[in-house]
Every structure is written in structure tokens, then in C-alpha cells.
Amino acid sequence: MNRPLIHVFRFIAFVLIQVFVLNQIELGWGILPMICPLVIFLLPVELETSMLMLIAFVMGVCVDSLSNTFGLHTSSLVLFAYLRPWVFKRFAPREDYELNKETNLFTMGTNWFVTTFGTLILIHHLWFFLFELADLSEIGFLIQKVLLSVIVSFLLCVGLQIIFVKKPKER
Amino acid sequence: MRKLFAFFRRFRIFLFFAMLQFTALYFYFTSLNFPRSQYYTTASQVGGSLWSFQNHITRYINLNETNSGLLRQNKALRERLPESFIRLEDRLAKINDTLYEQQYEYIPATVVNSTFDKQNNYITLNVGWNQGLKRGMGVFSDEGIVGIVQSTSEHYSLVKSVLAKNVNADVMIEKSGAIGLLKWETKNDKTANVSGVSNDIAIKKGSKVLTRGGGGIFPRGLPVGRVLKVSPIEGKSTWNVEIKLAVNFRAIQKVYVIKNLLLKEQQDLEEKIPVEKPQDE
Structure with missing residues (x-):
């Protein structure tokens, strides 16, 4: 499940979808x-934080350079990667993480996924829109943007996993 | 010394994080105002080709609208051709006109990527410095002004659209002759504001807003939009003028880049003005 090829493929596919589809539609x-962020989230648990941040940085540069955001995506993805180990530790399951097992919706359970991914993506979006607006006088608009986008992103990420991630067999 | 190393080892992850964060944010905030490189934008070779490919697929969606726009413009130009006129005076010989000198040249371009719903919107064109584009040139479509070239690569260029902060084009309002700066602060891609219009000038709703031709970026008289609403600003002697933009940024396909042949002359002259900090409104 944790073969590197899957992650590389996911990396490319998600960047392309983000740039050519999600950045283009107006909701x-x-x-x-x-x-x-989902790509970073699904990277192996045992991966070092610095490596995680490096991957996030490269991914952010890819997205930014194709959508003229000059580092906004990079910054927020690096933050996401930096906080991931911390959040994983905070919400670790009782019998710790199993190595070689992907931390997706199905292997870790819905509750765990909602709390960890929800927390991380909320911080990610807040950071992104905070720097995009760069203006605290429109705090209402900022909150509206963050909350609505988080909901849509979260549902999209869940949907993508339901469609593309192989479900583990029932034991 | 050992303590220092221990400190670095302990905080190395945070330091790495801070370094990456600093790189990204530094680039973000400097690029907003002072772009230096085209490599990190859709005007780069890779980005430009990818977006050209995307445009190749999706351009058919707006083809109807683009065609009718070009047709309209063609009609207007055709009416000015010599063939459309009857010669009234046959005896006069035609002489070379020395009264007029060409000031503006136009470079046609196709939009390969554009946004309209972001905080700062950019447009990528399929022409670059190979075709003579330079930073700071104006861009307009047959509907009105579109933006200003921000950076160029060999075959592509990035245009900061009117729908961005700090575009500040010089505009004037027809009939009343009031002048102001074009600002885009709203979250709406259909409207913009004109700031700095003195409130002792009466401004009619619906009057045309045109470029003023200052700065040498746009020729005088290009359409910008129409006045939508005029409201007073409390405590200031200026109107808040809301205008409806002439250009439909959702369906922008063919544009022209303005090359001002006399720009250097104007700039050389204006450089002699003693420098003064511009006051904010």
C-alpha cells in the first residue's frame, strides 16, 4: 500500500487537479x-518531518508556479507538513500507528480522520486565506472563506478516498 | 560551542520549517509588488506550455463570443478603410502626412490563462520578449483595458489584470472631465472603483470612464467602464465612484499589447520632476 510509486502518482495527479480544475471553477x-494537503497527509507515518516539509515545499512550488500565487500554497503546505507529526502524536490511537499502513479514512476510522485531518486542514486554510487577504479589516469575509472552503475541501478529500483508495478487507 | 550544536540539533526541524516558511512568504510578499522573475509564474516556459495546451482544449467554449467581438471590431475598422469613402476632391494629390506621427503600436495576443475570482488576478499571454513585450506595457481588448504586463519570458508574458491591487491606471470621467485612479477593491469581477475624484464635480450616473493617457501606458480614450454609483466618503473631499467594468473578464480571449513609441521621451522628461512621496488619497 505504501509503495513510493503510488505517492508519486498521487502527487502529480493532485497538483494537476488543483491547478487545472479546482483553481478554475468558481463556486x-x-x-x-x-x-x-491530502497527499501530504497520506504520506507514511514513519517519514521524518524534514522530509515531509521538503515534499510539501516542492508540491507547493509546483502549484504556485502554475497558478500565479507566488508562494501562498507553498507556505501553507509547509505549515501543514510541520504540524502533521504533532497532531498525529496528539491524536495517536491506543495501540500506536502500525508501520507500513496508510493513514487513510478506512484504516484509521472515521473519528480519527475527522479530528486529525479536520484540525490540520482548518489551520492550513486559515493560514492560506489569512495571507491571501492580508487584511484583518475583513475578518468576517475571511472566516466565511475559511469555513466554507474547509467544508468543501474536506468533503472532496473524503470523496476522493472513497473512490480511489482500496478499502481493507473486513476481518 | 557544544551547547550551540545541541541547540541546533534540538531545533533543527523548527529551523528548517522557519527557513522554508521564510522563503515562501518572502517570495510571496515581494512578488506582489516587485516581481523579479518569471520562472515562478505561468509565464515560465513549462507553465506557459502547459497552460497553452489547456487553452487549446478549452478555448472553444468562448469561441462564439470572441468571434462576435472580433467581427464588431472588424466592422468598425473596415468603415475607416479608404474603400469605404467616396473621393470628393479629385484634383488634390495625396501627400505624406507630416502632421501625425505614429505613437502607439499594437501587438495582438491570445490569453492562455486567466483568473477573475482571486485576490489578485493575473492573465498569461502567448507572446513574450521575443515579440517585443516589455514590463509595464498596457494591455486592452476590444471591450476596454485589461491590465499591465508584469513580467515576460521568451514566448509568454504575465499580465497583472485590472482585477488586482495596485494597478492604479489613470482614468477620467467623460463630460465632467474629472480624473482619478482606477482601484479594484471589491470581490466582484464586474465592478471597480475610481478614487480621488474631487466631490465638487458633479458626476452623472452612466457616464463613460476612459483612460487618461497619463503614464504613457494606455493611449487616451480607451474605454474602462461606466459609472454605476456615486457616493460621498465621510470626512473626505472625494467621491467614492463605483464603475461597471467594460471588459468581461470571464470570457477574455484576444487582447492587444500597447507599445508606446514615445514612452522614453515622456519618461525622460518626467524624470526631471523633483521626487516627492505620493500621498495616499
Whole structure:
């Protein structure tokens, strides 16, 4: 499951979807769904934080250079990668993480996924839109943007996993 | 010394994080105002080709609208051709016109990528410095002004659209002759604001807003939009003028880049003005 090829393929596919589909559609109310964090989230648990951040940085540069955001995606993805080990530790399951097992919706359970991924993506989106607006006078609009985008991104990420991730067999 | 190393080992992850974060954010905030490199944008070779490919697939969606726009413009130009006129005075010989000198040249371009719903919107064109584009040139479509060239690569260029902060084009309002700066602060891609219009000038709703031709970026009289709403700003002697933009940024396909042949002359002259910090409104 954790073969590197899957991650490379996912990396490329998610960048392309983000740039050519999600950045292009206009949902209104300032919604901008971002699914790239999911790739970072699904990287192996045992991966070092510095490596995680490096991958996030490269991914962010790819997205930024194709959508003229000059480092916004990079910055927020690096933050996401930096916080992931911390959040994983905080919400670790009782019998710790199993190595060689992907931390997706099905292997870790819905509750765990909602808390960890929800927390991380909320921080990610907040960071992104904070720097995009760069103006605290429109805090209402900022909150609206963050919350609505988080909901859409989260649902998209869940949907993508339901469609593409192989479900483990029932034991 | 050992303590220092221990400190670095302990915080190396955070330091690495801080370094990456600093790189990204530094680039973000400097690029907003002072772009230096085209490599990190859709005007780069790789980005440009990818977006050209995408445009190749999706351009058919707006083909109807683009065609009718070009047709309209063609009609207007055709009416000015010599064939469309009857010669009234046959005896006069035609002489070379020395009264007029060409000031502006136009470079046609195709939009390969554009956004309209972001905080700062950019447009990528399929022409670059190979075709003579330079930073700071104006861009307009047959509907009105579109933006200003921000950076160029060999075959592509990045245009900061009117739908971005700090575009500040010089505009004037027809009839009343009031002048102001074009600002885009709203989250709406259909409207913009004109700031700095003195409130002792009466401004009619619906009057045309045109470029003023200052700065040498746009020729005088290009359409910008129409006045939508005029409201007073409390405590200031200026109107808040809301205008409806002439250009439909959702369906922008063919544009022209303006090359001002006399720009250097104007700039050389204006350089002699003693420098003063511009006041904010």
C-alpha cells in the first residue's frame, strides 16, 4: 500500500487537479477548495518531518508556479507538513500507528480522520486565506472563506478516498 | 560551542520549517509588488506550455463570443478603410502626412490563462520578449483595458489584470472631465472603483470612464467602464465612484499589447520632476 510509486502518482495527479480544475471553477462566496494537503497527509507515518516539509515545499512550488500565487500554497503546505507529526502524536490511537499502513479514512476510522485531518486542514486554510487577504479589516469575509472552503475541501478529500483508495478487507 | 550544536540539533526541524516558511512568504510578499522573475509564474516556459495546451482544449467554449467581438471590431475598422469613402476632391494629390506621427503600436495576443475570482488576478499571454513585450506595457481588448504586463519570458508574458491591487491606471470621467485612479477593491469581477475624484464635480450616473493617457501606458480614450454609483466618503473631499467594468473578464480571449513609441521621451522628461512621496488619497 505504501509503495513510493503510488505517492508519486498521487502527487502529480493532485497538483494537476488543483491547478487545472479546482483553481478554475468558481463556486462563489469566496470558496477555493484545496486538496493538495491530502497527499501530504497520506504520506507514511514513519517519514521524518524534514522530509515531509521538503515534499510539501516542492508540491507547493509546483502549484504556485502554475497558478500565479507566488508562494501562498507553498507556505501553507509547509505549515501543514510541520504540524502533521504533532497532531498525529496528539491524536495517536491506543495501540500506536502500525508501520507500513496508510493513514487513510478506512484504516484509521472515521473519528480519527475527522479530528486529525479536520484540525490540520482548518489551520492550513486559515493560514492560506489569512495571507491571501492580508487584511484583518475583513475578518468576517475571511472566516466565511475559511469555513466554507474547509467544508468543501474536506468533503472532496473524503470523496476522493472513497473512490480511489482500496478499502481493507473486513476481518 | 557544544551547547550551540545541541541547540541546533534540538531545533533543527523548527529551523528548517522557519527557513522554508521564510522563503515562501518572502517570495510571496515581494512578488506582489516587485516581481523579479518569471520562472515562478505561468509565464515560465513549462507553465506557459502547459497552460497553452489547456487553452487549446478549452478555448472553444468562448469561441462564439470572441468571434462576435472580433467581427464588431472588424466592422468598425473596415468603415475607416479608404474603400469605404467616396473621393470628393479629385484634383488634390495625396501627400505624406507630416502632421501625425505614429505613437502607439499594437501587438495582438491570445490569453492562455486567466483568473477573475482571486485576490489578485493575473492573465498569461502567448507572446513574450521575443515579440517585443516589455514590463509595464498596457494591455486592452476590444471591450476596454485589461491590465499591465508584469513580467515576460521568451514566448509568454504575465499580465497583472485590472482585477488586482495596485494597478492604479489613470482614468477620467467623460463630460465632467474629472480624473482619478482606477482601484479594484471589491470581490466582484464586474465592478471597480475610481478614487480621488474631487466631490465638487458633479458626476452623472452612466457616464463613460476612459483612460487618461497619463503614464504613457494606455493611449487616451480607451474605454474602462461606466459609472454605476456615486457616493460621498465621510470626512473626505472625494467621491467614492463605483464603475461597471467594460471588459468581461470571464470570457477574455484576444487582447492587444500597447507599445508606446514615445514612452522614453515622456519618461525622460518626467524624470526631471523633483521626487516627492505620493500621498495616499
